[in-house]
Amino acid sequence: GAVVSxxxxxxxxxxxxxxxxxxxxxxxxxxxxxWYRQFPKQSLMLMATSNEGSKATYEQGVEKDKFLINxxxxxxxxxxxxxxxxxxSSFYICSWGRLDNEQFFGPGTRLTVx
Amino acid sequence: xxxxxxxxxxxxxxxxxxxSLNCTxxxxxxxxxxxxxxxxxxxxxxxxFIYSNGDKxxxxxxxxxxxxxxxxxxxxxxxxxSDSATYLCAVGMDSNYQLIWGAGxxxxxxx
Numbered sequence: 001g002a003v004v005s006x007x008x009x010x011x012x013x014x015x016x017x018x019x020x021x022x023x024x025x026x027x028x029x030x031x032x033x034x035w036y037r038q039f040p041k042q043s044l045m046l047m048a049t050s051n052e053g054s055k056a057t058y059e060q061g062v063e064k065d066k067f068l069i070n071x072x073x074x075x076x077x078x079x080x081x082x083x084x085x086x087x088x089s090s091f092y093i094c095s096w097g098r099l100d101n102e103q104f105f106g107p108g109t110r111l112t113v114x
Numbered sequence: 115x116x117x118x119x120x121x122x123x124x125x126x127x128x129x130x131x132x133x134s135l136n137c138t139x140x141x142x143x144x145x146x147x148x149x150x151x152x153x154x155x156x157x158x159x160x161x162x163f164i165y166s167n168g169d170k171x172x173x174x175x176x177x178x179x180x181x182x183x184x185x186x187x188x189x190x191x192x193x194x195x196s197d198s199a200t201y202l203c204a205v206g207m208d209s210n211y212q213l214i215w216g217a218g219x220x221x222x223x224x225x
Contacts, residue, residue, distance in 0.1 A: 032211045043202075043215065046212075100146050100165065100206070101145070101206025101213055102163060103160075103213060104160070105158050105159065108156065108157040
């Protein structure tokens, strides 16, 4: 149980384009989910917390107009990186929150912006 | 500011020995404690969670929690090369499911 998928697993795009990353919980439903970003050899950085049907709460320094989160249902959330630039190249990981704070992670999406 | 501290390592342990990973946290209101393992290029996977003071064992892994000292540890017995990874400590506060993450300890098991 507690399987999370992310799509795509990796993506290469040109600077200035937008990229959408999809995160699904396959065998459970959850209200709250999280988007993280991880640069090489660095720790996990929380970008935003999202509750189904509500606007996401972004961490300090994360631009909400650049990283658009759509949390449409209890099993699906998307993160769109708008007008991506090389400095946005990173490993993006979603997770779903369950009871007692446990989080289940997706496999991650590696974004490379040329 | 709520903080979770881990030694970044690397911690080098011979194969078959016990690896001991430590984590301290700043907020006494913390309720839940997690250890995640992350292989290079992969997302974190849950190893263990613990909510109450004392020890919790699962196979080769033992989590230890001491709320008075604000300290949580992970012991890995009979360490294997496949245990080489970064181990992340995470602490939960309340019902909003958010976790405060440590920076992780890189563990290297030497054959």
